[in-house]
Amino acid sequence: MGRRQALSKGEMDIARILWDIGPASVRQVHELASQTREIDFATVQTYLRRLESKGYASSKLNARQRIYSAKAKPQTVIRDTVDELVNRLFGGRTMPLVRHLIEAGDIQPNDIIELRQLIDDLESAQSVEPTPRKDPQS
Amino acid sequence: MGRRQALSKGEMDIARILWDIGPASVRQVHELASQTREIDFATVQTYLRRLESKGYASSKLNARQRIYSAKAKPQTVIRDTVDELVNRLFGGRTMPLVRHLIEAGDIQPNDIIELRQLIDDLESAQSVEPTPRKDPQS
DNA sequence: TTGACTCCCGTACATTTGTACGCCTACACT
DNA sequence: AGTGTAGGCGTACAAATGTACGGGAGTCAA
Structure with missing residues (x-):
């Protein structure tokens, strides 16, 4: 499977929110993200854009708002990320x-x-x- | 515990080698690293320097060669890294x-x-x- | 003492990541 | 019609990361 480019830490945080609440506007995601830590609206916006450009999300314009939906399944991302960690930290042994x-x-x-x-x-x-x-x- | 700055992926690879073979010269580390993937001698050198500047390794000049030793215990690094992952991917639940x-x-x-x-x-x-x-x- | 080597060190530079500004436009009221 | 407002979009920019060049100094042999 042509592997998607890996998610960075910040992107992962936003992706998790998308998985949790499903298709959502930037504002909604930002609201959730703000509960955990101080983060600018525009920063969330950028993360969502990057998520999309990396193929982890898709979006469509709905009226004035852009609605983002997760595309990759958490399962997949989790598997890839854990695999990475296992390789890196333990030479691939689980x-x-x-x-x-x-x-x-x-x-x-x-x-x-x-x-x-x-x-x-x-x-x-x-x-x-x-x-x-x-x-x-x- | 004033937490050390986290290791990046590349740095981690080199750190693992240091843990494995103990105090070693750049060349020795490079040799090991090369078995796994194509990597330039100077790149390994930079990683080792950064490892030291982040406090994960120390070094001393021995004759003409600089010898690097791991300073942080793998245990600690592994714990921190896994904690990070658990937080990020599973909201802290193990x-x-x-x-x-x-x-x-x-x-x-x-x-x-x-x-x-x-x-x-x-x-x-x-x-x-x-x-x-x-x-x-x- | 002149190469030929080896290894360190300073430095560079593209890419990725974290974070955000500010313009533009469609809408919502007055 | 005029103005405030919300949100998209292009763009910026510093820090971290991945990768590496090239100069200089010590070392060994001819």
Whole structure:
């Protein structure tokens, strides 16, 4: 897949807002963004424009306002970003990161339940499906 | 902790090499870096200088060569970087990332064993130690 | 002592990122 | 009709990042 140019930190913040509230005007995005940190309207505007030019969003003019919609799925962006991090920080191995996260101490007791479930699911998936396929054709 | 200025991607690559091979000359670092990707000697040199100016490394002249040593511990850098990512991508919650990693399919069967162990350890640590302390004084 | 080498260091420069100004126009009132 | 207002759009600009050139100084051999 011709990979889109990666998002910078600031762009990511704005993208997250777009994912959260769906198609929105610059003003709406700016309002949300302002709750987290001081940021100028025009700055948000620029980020949205760049998001669009990088292919992560699209927009259309509606009356006087330009409405932006997320185009890339958060799933995809998250995957790419995490992949990047795993490569950069751990030479591509996933386990060290998982280890770090579990040991870092932000896991709550009731997360543990879920975690065990996740692992069980993974295990059965593995034993049942020796050759994972996107497209189950047969 | 007066936080050090964050490392950029390129700087991180070089820092990782320094962690791996310990104190080393520019040439040694460059050699390693070259195995992974095309990169100019002088570029590596610049990264090392910047690493030093950001406080992540120190250096001293040894005969004709400048020897760089990592100063910040990988642990610390990894923690800060992962924290950043978790904040930016998941609003500070750890579990979504853990979930993503487990579901992403890079976990091998024998990692599962370790994973279960990790979780067990975490659980007992939590039930035994209501107030976690760095320094178990009693 | 003259090359040929090696390695440091200052410096440069394009691109990307963070942040924003200010003009222009369509609209909304008076 | 005249003026204030909101929002788009082009544009700017400093800082950070990625990448590298070329001068100078020490070193070794002929």
